Amino acid sequence: MSSSSGAGLELRQLCREVGGRCLLDRLDLQVAPGECVALLGPSGCGKSTTLRLVAGLDPASGGQVLLDGVDLSGRSPGERQVAMVFQSYALYPHLSVEGNLDLGLKVRGMAPRERQRRIDATLELLQLGELRQRRPAQLSGGQRQRVALARALLRQPRIVLLDEPMSNLDAQLREDLRPELRRLLCGREQPVIYVTHDQQEAVGMADRIALLEAGRLQQVGSPRDLYTNPANRFVASFLGRPAINLLTIEPGRQLGLRPEHLRLDDDGAVAARLLRKEWWGHQQLLWFDSPWGTLRVLTTAEAPMPPEPRLGWQRQHELWFDPESGARLAA
Numbered sequence: 001m002s003s004s005s006g007a008g009l010e011l012r013q014l015c016r017e018v019g020g021r022c023l024l025d026r027l028d029l030q031v032a033p034g035e036c037v038a039l040l041g042p043s044g045c046g047k048s049t050t051l052r053l054v055a056g057l058d059p060a061s062g063g064q065v066l067l068d069g070v071d072l073s074g075r076s077p078g079e080r081q082v083a084m085v086f087q088s089y090a091l092y093p094h095l096s097v098e099g100n101l102d103l104g105l106k107v108r109g110m111a112p113r114e115r116q117r118r119i120d121a122t123l124e125l126l127q128l129g130e131l132r133q134r135r136p137a138q139l140s141g142g143q144r145q146r147v148a149l150a151r152a153l154l155r156q157p158r159i160v161l162l163d164e165p166m167s168n169l170d171a172q173l174r175e176d177l178r179p180e181l182r183r184l185l186c187g188r189e190q191p192v193i194y195v196t197h198d199q200q201e202a203v204g205m206a207d208r209i210a211l212l213e214a215g216r217l218q219q220v221g222s223p224r225d226l227y228t229n230p231a232n233r234f235v236a237s238f239l240g241r242p243a244i245n246l247l248t249i250e251p252g253r254q255l256g257l258r259p260e261h262l263r264l265d266d267d268g269a270v271a272a273r274l275l276r277k278e279w280w281g282h283q284q285l286l287w288f289d290s291p292w293g294t295l296r297v298l299t300t301a302e303a304p305m306p307p308e309p310r311l312g313w314q315r316q317h318e319l320w321f322d323p324e325s326g327a328r329l330a331a
């Protein structure tokens with residue numbers, strides 16, 4: 001879903017430098033209308049920096065942000081018609097849900113009837129109708145988050161940016177809200193960028209994932225692309241839990257094997273000694289000691305343990321990396 005026609009959002013060689021330090025290094029990224037791209041990466045990799053550049057909250061040191069082919073440089077956040085939702089919902093505590101939604105429209109001088117029409121439609125869309133008179137303190141975290149989203153969508157933005165919008169919610173609620181958020185946000189006209197450091201959330205929310213490390217884009221693609229065909233060792237290690245096994249079994253290259261691709265096999269290449277087991281319901285995670293170091297193996301819970309275990313894998317599952325640079329090597 002890349003936008004070769006120029007429709008949607010395009011970041012071109014976008015850079016941000018502060019005090020001689022490079023926070024974002026020549027980022028190229030396209031987000032088609034209605035597409036949700038998750039910006040994923042560890043803390044401090046430049047995710048929020050990117051959102052702030054798109055929103056026009058900080059100036060870029062180089063590069064461009066284009067919307068439908070038009071360069072947004074020099075335009076204020078208001079002129080860019082960007083909606084941003086943060087982890088802190090920033091709702092006014094003394095106003096009701098409806099009052100919180102109304103405020104932004106009132107400030108923009110919209111007529112009362114049009115304001116009411118928009119608010120009613122948005123409350124219905126987000127299933128908040130019954131809560132319209134409540135104050136933020138009388139809402140659950142998930143409901144507050146929906147109000148913040150409602151407020152953002154109400155302005156009919158041309159770009160939607162979300163910065164870890166669910167990080168204040170507990171794990172179960174985050175999981176429950178994911179399909180709902182996706183339904184509300186994606187497939188509309190606006191391009192959506194969803195920032196998270198949680199790979200499960202990125203996979204659940206996004207059409208494509210852009211993975212950043214230290215201000216540099218490492219890879220962009222569907223969750224499956226990144227998982228099965230990682231561009232480098234960082235991508236291979238960041239995606240997938242339990243993490244990929246990285247083995248140095250010969251000089252000059254490093255072998256990556258995902259835990260689910262290693263299996264107990266009497267003819268396997270390496271003898272191993274079981275260190276411990278973790279029960280994961282229908283699966284179990286086994287830790288083995290081997291001449292190549294500790295290996296993580298994900299198997300079905302029923303797999304019996306032979307007295308002298310050996311581990312094997314199929315060639316097709318091998319991922320090879322340069323031990324120094326981490327670059328992917330041909331198999």
Ligand SMILES: Nc1ncnc2c1ncn2[C@@H]1O[C@H](COP(=O)(O)OP(=O)(O)OP(=O)(O)O)[C@@H](O)[C@H]1O
Nearest residue numbers: 018019023041042043044045046047048049050197
């Ligand atoms: N105004 C600033 N001046 C100097 N350095 C900054 C500024 N803003 C952010 N940084 C630094 O830039 C880097 C990227 O920060 P950013 O907030 O974009 O990371 P992030 O990926 O969103 O992290 P997190 O997941 O922790 O929110 C960090 O090292 C941060 O300390």
